[in-house]
Amino acid sequence: MKHLMLSAIVVSLAAFGSRAAPVAQGGSVTGTVKFTGTPPANPKVDMSEEAACKGKYTSDPVVMVTNGSLANVLIYVKSGLPAGGKYAVPSAPVTIDQEGCLYHPRTLAVMVGQQLAIHNSDAVLHNIKVVPKKNRGFNISQPTKGMTTSKTFTTEEMDIPVQCNVHSWMHANLNVFSHPFFAVSGADGSFSIKGLPPGKYEIEAWHEKLGTKTMTVTVPATGSATANFSFSAAAR
């Protein structure tokens, strides 16, 4: 009897813990993002006023296509998660780097409460201004190379502008989610969203210039569902 009670406590504790802990196992959604056709020309950037960055980059890489693969696409679970679900905040910070007077990466996503580490790799003054509507923004200076500042956000919000006023061509977009089920496509267009409980989900792929694509996937108890997206110049 005593034994039984103890195990009941253990079980209920475990159940309680699982509510806040990440779904360590679970399924995943993986795929690639392709671009078909001729990518639109990216805006030219003249960095001649900034000696430290001059010539490093000559255009603003809004649409980055390499061998038909599209980078900087945000892929996230738009719907299908149980209402009121609580997920552990990923302990690893998401880093945005300022290098060559551009942001790397230019599309970012963090979970509410997750650290956004802002790093300056340039030996020049940058100010980092984040202009949300639902969260509190900020505007901080990073006058030297190697400086890192961490910030967190409190509310889900999409497409928050990140800008540098010293270098008006510098833009990034930040996305804040209440869950950890998001990813940004890499240079090879690939992405992977891990730890999803089994179920049917609506997955959205969002690109700052090319618009959105959605599809529905069914994630098995173990293993992976595939979601391949394809954008073209006329998407938006």
Place this chain on the structure above:
Amino acid sequence: MVRGAWCAVRGGLRITRALLVLALLVPLTAHRSPLAAQGASEGKAVYDQWCSGCHGTTGAGNGYAATRMLPRPRDFTRAVFQIRTTASGELPTDADLRRVVDEGMPGTAMPAWKSRLTARERDAVVGYLKTLSTFFQGQNPTPITIGKAPRSTPETIRDGRATFEKLECFKCHGELGRGDGKSAPTLKDDWDQPLKPADLTEGWNFNGGYTVEQIYTRLRTGLDGTPMPSFSEAVDSKIITDEQLWHVAQYIRSLSPERPPEPRDVMRAAQVATLPGGPDDSAWAGVERYYVPMVGQVIQKPRWFAPAVNTIWVQAVHDGKSLALRLTWHDRSKSPDPAWDEWLGRMQQAMTEGDAPVSATQGPDRLYLQFPLHAGGDAERPYFLGGSSRRPVYLWRWSSEGDDLEEGTGTGLGSFKAGAGGEAAHVARYDRGEWQLQITRPLVPHDTTAATPFPVGETIPIAFFAADGSNGETETQGAVSAWYAIYPDVPTAPGVYVTPIIALLLTAGVGLGIVRRAQKHRNG
């Protein structure tokens, strides 16, 4: 019957009104004390009467006057405020909001309310405007900790200058702090409206005041909603020390005069042996500068609500034959300048409700000076906006286009007839955000019917017009001044210096004589 129906309507109205009052009171009293509710309604009444015209009835910064203002009135719904004692991104404290209501925002359209509203009304309106954004709910912002300012010395100011350079403040504020940095033409606020970096030499226009403590606080907290970032993180990361940030504040403070300048009606032109050769002649350094505040030409259509030039400094000397004026004014751009195309584009977007669309191309920079054509015994001055046909003005029109100075007459704003002339000579130069212009002309012109004489020992009325082409300004849409006067000094007669010396010698001589006689008398 009619009476009965009327009574029913009245009765119905009374019930409706009572219900309405109840409906209004219930949600308020449910959460707050009756006193707080009373405060909120008082705050709303004050807000609706005095604030909504600019800030809008819902606080979205979109009152009917808003589109004619740059910078725009604050949008309270986002709860983003420039002048705070809290960290970047934090809400302001009640005291922060109250201070802005009390003192206004120098350099903007926001006036000081402490002389118009009672302390109770100002408290109430602060309470009310916090209800216009959900961000304030349940929040109690805390100010950052600010230490004591170190003593300001030439060394700390020098260190402040070095730190100013290290932090690259000049990127926006310019090498000499005139707000003409390379990034200046690209700056905008959080609402995408064009926004100029502060001219650090005009502290009296700083939005949050210009004591060393106030400047230091702005450096620590940043000006949220604007491109000005917080430098607290640079101190926390040990890139600079807190003391060095104080030194930056002391350096910035040192760029502005001790007190806000006051305009003076009469500007004296002292007599000198030789006139300066140009606006950069070191002889000007010893000549008194007179402050002329400039305001937008908002009287005659097409009006201009966003003037770039807010101050002209005037210096004057004469040598008994000619009058020389030195005019300096801060202008962030040497127009036209392709780097400012982006700024002009943003001005076109911002100033859509003017009397005419903002020019799509950059014109030149302009400075016009006017004098009454017929001065002398006639005391009445011409209309200050370029005169009238009854009372014309004698005009000097300088333009950066071809660095040209025209002489002529005018009978109203924008009117110009080239005439007489050829006698006014000029030298202009642009240096890091400042135009410097020297104009020299004989005191007595060849043709006194076409040009105003400048008789020594008499006041000559003078007024100014300035335009910045990169800001979309034209020959009528710019900044204007009231009438002032130049007074060429009467040469000092040698007797003025000799007489007191003779008197002194005589007195001493007589005194000595008396003493000697007295001594003789005693000895004898």
